[in-house]
Amino acid sequence: MTTEPSIVQVNKEQCRNLARCLTVLQVRPDRYLRRPADEIERRPEANFWFYVTAICQSTRTFEGTLNGRWVRGWDYLVQASRRRIEDFNAERMQAYTAEDLRSLLSDDLTGAHSPIDRVEERLEQLHDCAERLRQHCGGEAMGIYARCEGRLVGTGGLIELLSAFEAYSDPLHKKSVLLAGMLHEIGVWPLHDAHNLKVAMDYHAMRVALRSGMVEVQDTDLARDLRAQNTVSDHLNEVVRSAVSTACDIMVQESGLSVFAFDKLIWHLGRSCCFYEHEPICGQERMLKGCFKRDRCSFIQATTYRCLNVCLFDGVCKGSRDPAYRSYWETNVYTPHY
Numbered sequence: 001m002t003t004e005p006s007i008v009q010v011n012k013e014q015c016r017n018l019a020r021c022l023t024v025l026q027v028r029p030d031r032y033l034r035r036p037a038d039e040i041e042r043r044p045e046a047n048f049w050f051y052v053t054a055i056c057q058s059t060r061t062f063e064g065t066l067n068g069r070w071v072r073g074w075d076y077l078v079q080a081s082r083r084r085i086e087d088f089n090a091e092r093m094q095a096y097t098a099e100d101l102r103s104l105l106s107d108d109l110t111g112a113h114s115p116i117d118r119v120e121e122r123l124e125q126l127h128d129c130a131e132r133l134r135q136h137c138g139g140e141a142m143g144i145y146a147r148c149e150g151r152l153v154g155t156g157g158l159i160e161l162l163s164a165f166e167a168y169s170d171p172l173h174k175k176s177v178l179l180a181g182m183l184h185e186i187g188v189w190p191l192h193d194a195h196n197l198k199v200a201m202d203y204h205a206m207r208v209a210l211r212s213g214m215v216e217v218q219d220t221d222l223a224r225d226l227r228a229q230n231t232v233s234d235h236l237n238e239v240v241r242s243a244v245s246t247a248c249d250i251m252v253q254e255s256g257l258s259v260f261a262f263d264k265l266i267w268h269l270g271r272s273c274c275f276y277e278h279e280p281i282c283g284q285e286r287m288l289k290g291c292f293k294r295d296r297c298s299f300i301q302a303t304t305y306r307c308l309n310v311c312l313f314d315g316v317c318k319g320s321r322d323p324a325y326r327s328y329w330e331t332n333v334y335t336p337h338y
């Protein structure tokens with residue numbers, strides 16, 4: 001991993017301080033994960049998550065009403081896709097058209113009503129996944145697992161095998177660890193070395209880490225660019241993501257939560273209290289005003305947090321008290337990886 005302390009530095013002490021806020025917290029089971037009963041059920045479940053995770057980048061435009069409820073982002077992607085689980089096989093995916101994808105990801109299965117963007121990019125990812133699965137893994141996601149023999153890292157491990165697919169070629173493996181973590185959790189891809197799993201590095205985790213002080217920005221140009229949401233280079237993006245990943249390792253270790261649980265926690269926090277569409281929900285003023293998004297907050301659904309109208313990290317997080325931290329954003333890059 002790239003570490004450049006002159007650009008960003010992991011603040012270990014602050015990670016420990018924040019981790020102490022998590023020691024009494026539990027993360028509830030993921031409501032989208034289903035544990036298959038047998039081998040017959042494992043096969044479609046593996047395929048479903050393999051293709052859905054493959055196109056899980058920048059889901060900001062994904063939103064609509066499914067099953068009578070307004071949902072967005074990952075929730076929209078998963079719930080909409082579940083309606084047509086029979087589509088998630090190599091033969092069908094290889095023949096998928098832009099219209100098929102738009103139709104899959106629309107409230108009423110009508111392509112013209114789809115909210116999704118970057119359709120061609122996602123379609124190419126699906127085609128590449130299907131083609132390579134057919135060439136190397138008998139057309140089945142379970143074929144990848146069979147080849148890695150239950151190992152996540154190292155030569156011939158799951159991470160390396162997944163990296164051959166365009167959709168999973170992120171140098172920091174965001175989609176790979178997300179997929180591996182979910183399938184390990186439901187016993188579809190049980191891993192011998194699950195301790196090597198990492199927190200999935202996406203924009204929510206980055207935003208929380210930069211604002212909270214888990215990672216300190218040393219370079220003044222980068223600090224300016226993060227605050228102004230200016231585009232940064234891929235190299236700088238990787239430097240920041242690597243530091244956030246290391247900081248998350250410390251948080252996992254210090255909190256006693258599993259990687260899987262902490263991953264869910266920071267992700268839900270980043271899309272609830274510390275979301276990109278509004279001011280962070282923390283600080284004295286906010287506590288008095290109350291929280292305006294309690295009815296759609298996924299953090300309180302996903303955890304046992306008894307919220308008093310402010311973020312769990314309020315007071316400990318540097319951003320909750322200091323505007324210089326609060327004004328950070330995740331790196332602004334165009335990426336097919338997260």
Ligand code: SF4
Pocket residue numbers: 208211212273274280281282283311312313314315317318319320326
């Ligand atoms: S305390 Fe505020 S700035 Fe810090 S993570 Fe929570 S919402 Fe974001």
Ligand code: SF4
Pocket residue numbers: 272273281291292293294297298299300307308309310311312
């Ligand atoms: S209800 Fe609580 S946890 Fe959810 S967004 Fe509001 S302050 Fe954050």
